[in-house]
Amino acid sequence: MRKGATKEQIDHVVDRLGERGYGANLSGSEVSVIGAIGVLDDDKARLAEQLQSLPAVDRVVPVLKRFKLASREFQPDPTIVNVDGLAIGGGALIVMAGPCSVESEEQLLSTAHAVKDRGANVLRGGAFKPRTSPYDFQGLGKEGLELLARAKRETGMPVVSEVLDPHDVGLCAKYVDILQIGARNMQNYALLREVGRSGHPVLLKRGGMYPTIENWLLCAEYILREGNRNVMLCERGLPVAGGETATRNVLDVSAVAVVHELSHLPIIVDPSHGTGKASYVPPLARAAVAAGADGLIIEVHPDPERALSDGAQSLTFDQFGSLMAGLDTLRPSRGTSAPAAAPAASR
Numbered sequence: 001m002r003k004g005a006t007k008e009q010i011d012h013v014v015d016r017l018g019e020r021g022y023g024a025n026l027s028g029s030e031v032s033v034i035g036a037i038g039v040l041d042d043d044k045a046r047l048a049e050q051l052q053s054l055p056a057v058d059r060v061v062p063v064l065k066r067f068k069l070a071s072r073e074f075q076p077d078p079t080i081v082n083v084d085g086l087a088i089g090g091g092a093l094i095v096m097a098g099p100c101s102v103e104s105e106e107q108l109l110s111t112a113h114a115v116k117d118r119g120a121n122v123l124r125g126g127a128f129k130p131r132t133s134p135y136d137f138q139g140l141g142k143e144g145l146e147l148l149a150r151a152k153r154e155t156g157m158p159v160v161s162e163v164l165d166p167h168d169v170g171l172c173a174k175y176v177d178i179l180q181i182g183a184r185n186m187q188n189y190a191l192l193r194e195v196g197r198s199g200h201p202v203l204l205k206r207g208g209m210y211p212t213i214e215n216w217l218l219c220a221e222y223i224l225r226e227g228n229r230n231v232m233l234c235e236r237g238l239p240v241a242g243g244e245t246a247t248r249n250v251l252d253v254s255a256v257a258v259v260h261e262l263s264h265l266p267i268i269v270d271p272s273h274g275t276g277k278a279s280y281v282p283p284l285a286r287a288a289v290a291a292g293a294d295g296l297i298i299e300v301h302p303d304p305e306r307a308l309s310d311g312a313q314s315l316t317f318d319q320f321g322s323l324m325a326g327l328d329t330l331r332p333s334r335g336t337s338a339p340a341a342a343p344a345a346s347r
């Protein structure tokens with residue numbers, strides 16, 4: 001819309017889209033941008049011509065990217081995901097922390113209190129674990145979800161946990177605030193549609209067979225298309241090429257800058273899976289924050305040596321505490337105020 005377009009003029013465009021059965025997404029602070037949703041291919045040219053004739057319309061721009069709803073063209077303002085009152089994206093740095101797997105009441109609750117005391121905003125913990133070997137610990141399942149809910153009641157922290165199976169989305173959504181889609185499942189389209197339909201906040205890890213940034217954003221598009229706007233991306237490292245064994249994965253810090261340019265969705269960085277080794281986690285966490293990540297997700301365990309999964313990359317409580325001290329000062333644009341609740345409309 002032209003600068004200074006009135007509310008009536010904006011509503012008029014939204015109504016015209018509505019008449020044709022299309023949705024509208026409003027954003028932009030200086031200039032209003034109306035993103036049209038669901039426009040049929042053979043209607044695009046005619047619609048553009050008609051809208052262009054309205055005096056308050058500055059220009060009608062087709063979104064050329066293959067991912068539409070996830071693109072900056074569609075929505076210039078950052079998406080702010082409201083997770084139980086915690087605003088993620090476009091503001092303060094959010095830190096999610098906790099064990100790789102929920103193992104026991106004692107392990108989860110002690111970790112929850114420890115990470116909260118050291119400044120974490122969200123508790124992580126896997127109840128359903130995607131393990132390379134079927135003989136490895138597969139997670140506590142529903143019992144793990146119940147423990148996460150208990151940890152939330154005790155600490156007030158929202159919780160994030162992975163959902164592996166489309167049939168478990170309803171169950172997981174009852175217990176957790178953020179549904180994590182693991183790297184192995186990035187392109188599990190049935191699962192993406194199901195978490196999309198749930199309307200629940202989603203953390204979409206980058207991975208799968210073809211983990212390009214475009215594919216990752218197209219996977220986010222599957223969730224957005226179901227009407228779920230609460231999507232966060234998570235960079236967690238790519239498979240190491242050339243037989244390198246020093247790290248588990250290669251953390252792509254550049255993904256933070258690329259995603260911020262291409263998309264309005266928040267990006268969280270996971271330096272734990274990104275490196276696979278506890279001593280590499282703090283430097284990469286700092287690099288991610290300096291690059292402008294909206295948040296971090298970090299594995300922390302009371303006794304990494306005895307962890308049932310991912311002990312080598314898990315920080316002790318003390319190591320997590322040292323990492324947290326001073327992290328905020330690395331933010332590029334000092335958005336360091338306490339996280340405020342996002343407007344209800346973004347939910």
Ligand code: PEP
Nearest residue numbers: 100182183184205236273
């Ligand atoms: C995890 O978060 O513990 C996990 C299994 O992550 P990823 O899907 O990134 O491997």
Ligand code: MN
Nearest residue numbers: 100299309310
């Ligand atoms: Mn893990």
